[in-house]
Amino acid sequence: MLNLKPDADEALKIAALSHDIDRAITKILEKDLNDYSKINEFKKEHSIRSAQFICNILKKHNYSQSIIDKVKHLVENHEFGGDLESDILMDADSLAYFEYNIPSYLKICGREKTKEKIKFMYKRLSAKTKELVNQIKFKDKEIAELVKESISEL
Numbered sequence: 001m002l003n004l005k006p007d008a009d010e011a012l013k014i015a016a017l018s019h020d021i022d023r024a025i026t027k028i029l030e031k032d033l034n035d036y037s038k039i040n041e042f043k044k045e046h047s048i049r050s051a052q053f054i055c056n057i058l059k060k061h062n063y064s065q066s067i068i069d070k071v072k073h074l075v076e077n078h079e080f081g082g083d084l085e086s087d088i089l090m091d092a093d094s095l096a097y098f099e100y101n102i103p104s105y106l107k108i109c110g111r112e113k114t115k116e117k118i119k120f121m122y123k124r125l126s127a128k129t130k131e132l133v134n135q136i137k138f139k140d141k142e143i144a145e146l147v148k149e150s151i152s153e154l
């Protein structure tokens with residue numbers, strides 16, 4: 001997040017840290033989704049659950065209603081964007097996936113689901129962040145080829 005928007009405010013930073021909190025609490029994971037055509041509904045429900053969890057935590061710690069409302073909006077929209085800051089959060093999420101998460105996702109979900117995930121994450125990137133992803137030098141040859149192959153199929 002701070003690479004893409006160094007002046008991100010508190011709500012945006014909280015949203016960047018907490019947008020996937022649902023996974024840690026409910027243990028509902030994408031690997032359990034058998035029909036990938038249902039990914040958008042799955043992601044929407046995940047976003048709403050994450051927003052509820054983080055907003056309850058913020059309320060408990062007496063954050064202002066304006067910060068709570070902004071975090072709620074950002075987390076609810078982190079998968080599909082729709083406004084400037086939600087789009088930046090979505091870009092940061094995708095960029096982090098490419099930089100750090102592909103090896104563990106591949107291990108847990110297998111090749112085909114990883115290809116679908118790479119395509120989902122790449123398609124939703126802004127042109128500027130696509131350039132950053134295109135410059136990543138993957139150390140693992142299998143990952144590098146998987147990313148290249150997935151993007152070429154878009």
Ligand SMILES: [Fe+2]
Pocket residue numbers: 019020046078079
């Ligand atoms: Fe998410």
